[in-house]
Amino acid sequence: VANEGGKHWTVNEVRALIRIWSDKNIQQQLEGTVRNKRIFEQVAARLQKFGIDRDWKQCRTKYKNLKHEYKSAKSAQDSGITSKSMKFFNELDAILGHTTMERASKSDNDESERPPEWTEAKSEKDSIG
Numbered sequence: 001v002a003n004e005g006g007k008h009w010t011v012n013e014v015r016a017l018i019r020i021w022s023d024k025n026i027q028q029q030l031e032g033t034v035r036n037k038r039i040f041e042q043v044a045a046r047l048q049k050f051g052i053d054r055d056w057k058q059c060r061t062k063y064k065n066l067k068h069e070y071k072s073a074k075s076a077q078d079s080g081i082t083s084k085s086m087k088f089f090n091e092l093d094a095i096l097g098h099t100t101m102e103r104a105s106k107s108d109n110d111e112s113e114r115p116p117e118w119t120e121a122k123s124e125k126d127s128i129g
Helices: 011-021 024-031 037-049 056-078 089-105 116-128
Strands: none
Touching: 011 024, 011 037, 011 056, 011 089, 024 037, 037 056, 056 089
């Protein structure tokens, strides 16, 4: 399916997008906001450095599509369906696997209400990966 902007994303373009997306800084920004045009403008600018000419809308659309595809592949996998698979599953699992797990295990408590040792343990875990 051609996306808005006309041309399909090549494997290398998707890999570059995922590489940028895997940047902790970009992930934190994406997790914290819905209005993310500025973030995707940064992503598009970084793709430009790889010689990939995509605008922020194309980047956001591809990001949303990959995320959606990942989530449906992941839930199929979780329910034992192995035939549903996707090309960049492992790369996306490295980025999204931990965030969906963390979200599921997070309670409604605010971060600041937790004992300090929890927060420290969490940040140590994050820096290993």
